[in-house]
Amino acid sequence: MPSNTLVSIVVFAMLVFWAVGAYNRLVRQKNIIANAFGQIDVQLKRRYDLIPNLVETAKKYLQHEQSTLEAVIAARNQARSASDAVRSRPASAAAVTALGAAEQALDGSLVRLFAVAEAYPELKADQTIRELNEELTSTENKVGFARQAYNDAVLDYNNAQGQFPAVLIARLFGFVPSAMLRATESAAERAAVRIQL
Numbered sequence: 001m002p003s004n005t006l007v008s009i010v011v012f013a014m015l016v017f018w019a020v021g022a023y024n025r026l027v028r029q030k031n032i033i034a035n036a037f038g039q040i041d042v043q044l045k046r047r048y049d050l051i052p053n054l055v056e057t058a059k060k061y062l063q064h065e066q067s068t069l070e071a072v073i074a075a076r077n078q079a080r081s082a083s084d085a086v087r088s089r090p091a092s093a094a095a096v097t098a099l100g101a102a103e104q105a106l107d108g109s110l111v112r113l114f115a116v117a118e119a120y121p122e123l124k125a126d127q128t129i130r131e132l133n134e135e136l137t138s139t140e141n142k143v144g145f146a147r148q149a150y151n152d153a154v155l156d157y158n159n160a161q162g163q164f165p166a167v168l169i170a171r172l173f174g175f176v177p178s179a180m181l182r183a184t185e186s187a188a189e190r191a192a193v194r195i196q197l
Contacts, residue, residue, distance in 0.1 A: 022165075023173060025160055026161055026166070026173070029153070029157035029161070030157060032156070032157070033157055033178060034091070035153075036146070036150035037150055040150055040181070041087055044079075044080075047143065050139065051072060051073070053128075053132055054136065057132065058117065058129065061117075062123065065116050068116050072106075072110060074109075075102070075108070075109040076109075079102040079105070082101075085099070091154075092178070096181055097179050117129070151181060154181075158177045158178060
């Protein structure tokens with residue numbers, strides 16, 4: 001066998017091994033993103049389950065604030081749907097962005113609910129509301145830690161699929177950048193209102 005043919009075969013084999021390795025690394029990074037979102041998902045489900053209990057307890061005191069309570073439930077349902085969409089496609093930038101927007105709306109409605117609650121001393125004194133408030137705050141702290149792990153995984157994936165020459169494999173096989181899950185702007189506002197409860 002001529003040496004040129006042998007060199008060509010060796011170079012081709014090296015390229016194939018490199019391509020397989022690059023592809024496998026990208027798949028592994030997407031799986032890490034899915035796992036990291038799974039940790040967020042557990043906490044979001046817990047949060048979504050706490051909100052109806054909070055609203056139901058608040059209904060006893062806030063008969064004149066029905067629109068506020070309905071807004072919280074509507075925002076919770078929208079956020080839950082967005083979370084379900086990310087669960088099925090955890091590396092999808094569009095799904096993650098939609099979840100971020102839905103969570104922002106939910107946080108805004110919770111801020112309004114807690115602001116309204118300030119005007120009702122009986123509601124502020126209710127033990128169930130206090131316990132739900134503490135559980136919600138604890139859950140949101142856990143979401144924050146899980147979000148950091150998710151964002152780290154997204155950063156690693158985006159770096160892996162955006163670097164040359166792996167970007168060639170990424171484009172060839174449809175690996176696209178993912179979006180980070182941002183903290184909502186009203187989270188700090190909500191925490192400040194809750195501290196007063």
